[in-house]
Amino acid sequence: MTEYIIIGVFALVGILFAGAAMVFSRLAAPRFPDVGKKLNSYESGEDAIGSARIQFKIGYYLFALVFLVFDVEAVFLFPVLGVLRSAGSATASGSILSPLFVWCELLLFIAILAFALFYAWKKKVLEWE
Amino acid sequence: MNVRDAFFYALCALLLGLAVLTVAAGNLFRAALALLGVLLCTAVLFLLLQAEMAALAQVMVYIGGIMIFVLYAVLLTSELGGRMPAPSPVKMLLGVAVAAVALGFLAGLAQKTGAGAAAARARMHAESATKESAASSADAEAGVNIASLKTLGQKLLDPKGFLIPFELISVLLLAAMVGAIAVARQGGAGVRGGSEPGAAAISVKDQGGAGAAESRGAPP
Numbered sequence: 001m002t003e004y005i006i007i008g009v010f011a012l013v014g015i016l017f018a019g020a021a022m023v024f025s026r027l028a029a030p031r032f033p034d035v036g037k038k039l040n041s042y043e044s045g046e047d048a049i050g051s052a053r054i055q056f057k058i059g060y061y062l063f064a065l066v067f068l069v070f071d072v073e074a075v076f077l078f079p080v081l082g083v084l085r086s087a088g089s090a091t092a093s094g095s096i097l098s099p100l101f102v103w104c105e106l107l108l109f110i111a112i113l114a115f116a117l118f119y120a121w122k123k124k125v126l127e128w129e
Numbered sequence: 130m131n132v133r134d135a136f137f138y139a140l141c142a143l144l145l146g147l148a149v150l151t152v153a154a155g156n157l158f159r160a161a162l163a164l165l166g167v168l169l170c171t172a173v174l175f176l177l178l179q180a181e182m183a184a185l186a187q188v189m190v191y192i193g194g195i196m197i198f199v200l201y202a203v204l205l206t207s208e209l210g211g212r213m214p215a216p217s218p219v220k221m222l223l224g225v226a227v228a229a230v231a232l233g234f235l236a237g238l239a240q241k242t243g244a245g246a247a248a249a250r251a252r253m254h255a256e257s258a259t260k261e262s263a264a265s266s267a268d269a270e271a272g273v274n275i276a277s278l279k280t281l282g283q284k285l286l287d288p289k290g291f292l293i294p295f296e297l298i299s300v301l302l303l304a305a306m307v308g309a310i311a312v313a314r315q316g317g318a319g320v321r322g323g324s325e326p327g328a329a330a331i332s333v334k335d336q337g338g339a340g341a342a343e344s345r346g347a348p349p
Contacts, residue, residue: 062313067194068198069305072194073302075190076285078185079278079279081282109295112296112299112303113303
């Protein structure tokens with residue numbers, strides 16, 4: 001449990017750090033009312049045409065779909081990789097897993113998902129325009 | 130009230146506030162961000178229950194995956210900046226009714242689970258006082274967390290445990306991805322072959338591309 005408390009402390013410090021910077025700049029910075037092009041979106045010095053809120057490309061959506069699959073894969077790899085180093089010693093249920101066996105299990109798991117990546121590749125999902 | 134309880138109640142208050150914000154926010158993007166906060170608070174709740182795997186899945190799949198997906202979907206829609214129209218009173222009433230039913234169901238479940246857990250604890254204490262207890266209750270007595278990442282990892286690799294389901298997960302994910310790609314691309318029409326008529330996804334892409342080019346002021 002203590003390791004999670006450490007994460008919590010880090011998160012808290014992060015929030016305070018960013019929050020303090022924002023509050024301090026709000027307090028310390030001189031404030032001028034909006035005149036002219038102050039609220040325009042920044043386009044490298046060019047005059048912006050249209051709104052900054054644009055529609056994203058559908059390509060992002062397909063990328064997100066593929067990403068989601070490997071995200072779920074990573075979640076299941078987490079607990080397994082945590083015990084990888086202790087392979088060879090007895091588990092809670094008493095059976096002993098050989099390191100080679102564990103390695104083959106993981107290889108099969110990843111190979112099947114590598115095939116998924118290969119499928120996406122062949123279907124040209126990974127190509128950008 | 131100790132520190133843990135105080136933290137729990139503060140967390141719950143934050144969670145409920147963010148949940149209300151998710152429903153009440155007029156802007157779709159803000160609602161999605163508030164939902165992200167709700168999911169994060171739930172992950173911390175899971176950690177308080179010592180359910181490491183559930184917390185991990187919550188953070189990685191729901192926050193890292195699903196919420197990114199939701200944000201993409203929000204950004205794909207054109208009505209991003211504008212306020213959403215207020216829902217009709219009938220819809221609101223319906224929503225409140227569904228929420229009330231869900232709350233009642235969950236409250237009943239929580240009461241039953243609480244009573245059941247208390248009974249089980251009492252029974253276990255009685256057993257261990259009289260005779261040798263079973264391995265699982267011995268684990269619980271010794272304070273071994275059966276839901277910890279370590280135990281779960283060993284169980285997933287153990288042929289006597291959940292090895293087959295573990296390997297089947299990757300097959301399931303493969304099937305899910307193939308299906309998702311097939312549906313998203315509407316009958317195998319290529320992302321590049323934008324001339325396909327009736328492919329909604331592709332026409333959205335074209336609009337998005339044209340919109341992006343316009344607003345960026347790109348030369349033709």
